[in-house]
Amino acid sequence: MRNYTMETRILKADQVKQAAEFIKKGELVAFPTETVYGLGADATNEAAVRQVYAAKGRPSDNPLIVTVSSVEMVEKYVDHLSEDAHRLIKAFWPGSLTMIFKLKPNALSKAVTGGLDTAAFRFPANQLTLSLISEAGVPIVGPSANTSGKPSPTTAQHVYHDLKGKIAAILDDGPTTVGVESTILDMSVDQPAILRPGAVTEDDIEAVLKRQVNDERHHVNADQAPKAPGMKYKHYAPSAQVYIVDPDDRWTDVAKWIEAHPQPIGVMAFQNTIEAIDWPMNAQILTLGSNSRTASRDLFADLREFDNHPEIKIIFTQGLIPTGIGEAYMNRLNKSAGQMHFKQL
Template sequence: MKTLLLTGSQLATAAKLIQQGELVAFPTETVYGLGADATNVAAVKKVYQAKGRPSDNPLIVTVSKVSMVEKYVQPLSTDAKKLIDQFWPGSLTMIFKLKPNALSKTVTGGLTTAAFRFPNNQLTLDLITQAGVPIVGPSANTSGKPSPTTAQHVYHDLNGKIAAIVDDGPTTVGVESTVLDMSVDTPSILRPGAVTKEDIEAVIHRPVVDELHHVGMSQTPKAPGMKYKHYAPDAQVYIVDPDDDWQAVANWIAAHDQPVGVMAFDDVIKTINWPQNADVISIGTDAKTAAHDLFAELRDFDNHKQYKVVFAQGLKPTGIAEAYMNRLNKSAGQMHFKQL
């Protein structure tokens, strides 16, 4: 299969491919997604095959209007409507209880709930509208690898495995959407993102649970990223915690005869005497730039196979830094510099 690189002026081609049961990668403000007709079981199965994704890892359903959600789910609560009004289109995915047999178990992972997303990207909203169906939208990458924030990242992983990629340049947020479970009595964040616990509580005026980011291997996750290893380059990533000594990191690198990657803020980079075998990459100046750059920089190191170790700056998990640390911890497999 030849994978087409399409521009925004070629959405009609992309929409036709979706209607024909093919896979099309699409842009959002967070990361690029891998789209297939959510009502076509054969097409959805292709998504798992192309990504190498476990079949019990449910897929997010991406829509271009609220009525698409209402067609499949039980009546929306008052709180859900408030959140939709405030954050859609945007970086908030919500899990709702489904009407009986509304969506295939291939989409839901066998659950009676499904996650819905209304992205803040006009090209993708137009694509869904033209296709006339909601589309599943996991990240458009090989399962377990860093998520794609450019069309070129998608092409690297999935060239020859999918029909097309709609290129809208680099994404603006850089980490996946917040996933909020609205199918339970107390709304619960299953995956942190740009929309924070505080943002949500300010709208619904009641507490939100923010501690449910992982499930055991015998359980079916309600949201992506809760069970399997994610976002990992071939190199072993180690987190340098806020109280760690960066000069000690530099000394460790100097004592090892191999290229070592470093991802850090500008103020760290300029204050340390780095050895020649340290390849130091900036992740900007704050949590927002760190989150935006994380996957792209991990992929950059992954493209150069000589790296066996990468050190990445850890942050206190508040605001969008919580999303950054959630992805970084999964990428590192919870490994920290102080464990070396």
């Protein structure tokens, strides 16, 4: 087993070449995207890829996203890119859409694919990371750069908290702007299927394809291999129990519940919700901004902030109507909460 005692360096924009040298040497480097920070390793180096699973504590049958800096890099490994795939590439790459394609035989290690004959590819909208991949000359795997099961990292500091001493470096480009992981679309089937919602919505995709896509976001059984990250195992959970405050719940009732329980209790809500309530002293409050986009951007960062306060055992978080990016927000929040709601208390 690898001895995790290395120094983890924080690299800035002018140190991309140094980050690429770590990748070439088979080391792990966390990298920024517009969604969350990813954990990079040479996708063609099986030993390096296996280190990613070890560093994260990630189950070995949970496939990894392959992050690229060009369409040509995808074509090197993929059996065929359909006309629909090219339409989506033109519309959304670089950007927050990951697509699953069938691979050429033995194109990538089963450590990358989770033993499947498909792989998920992503072309992120972050110039630092595109430069990193181009400089390294290879695609890199890119799961979220966090301890498996915990909220995804949206700053270099989040990565350092989880993975210091386990990876060589973190390429720091400040906070991410989207805050929830990319949409995953399965293009290896006859009718494209969304396996994970993100900033690129079902409506966005259907507008480009001019046809309906399937919604196959389901839990995978213990004896099944998931086709995409986030389908089988617990994700995004802080140490405290999260409860969703649904749109039809009254926040005055939440405040009364908090007042009746003397321990510190976390609250994550829109700013106008926060300002409208007379909160008891034991409510510890973090804002989710003013709309579904700011809520998605701030969700993981706020959950991680409460993890810094172990005295907080309960977090009440504002639920949204699952439309647009609100669908991605609710997908992550439901998994963080384990489907627990305020009305169940």
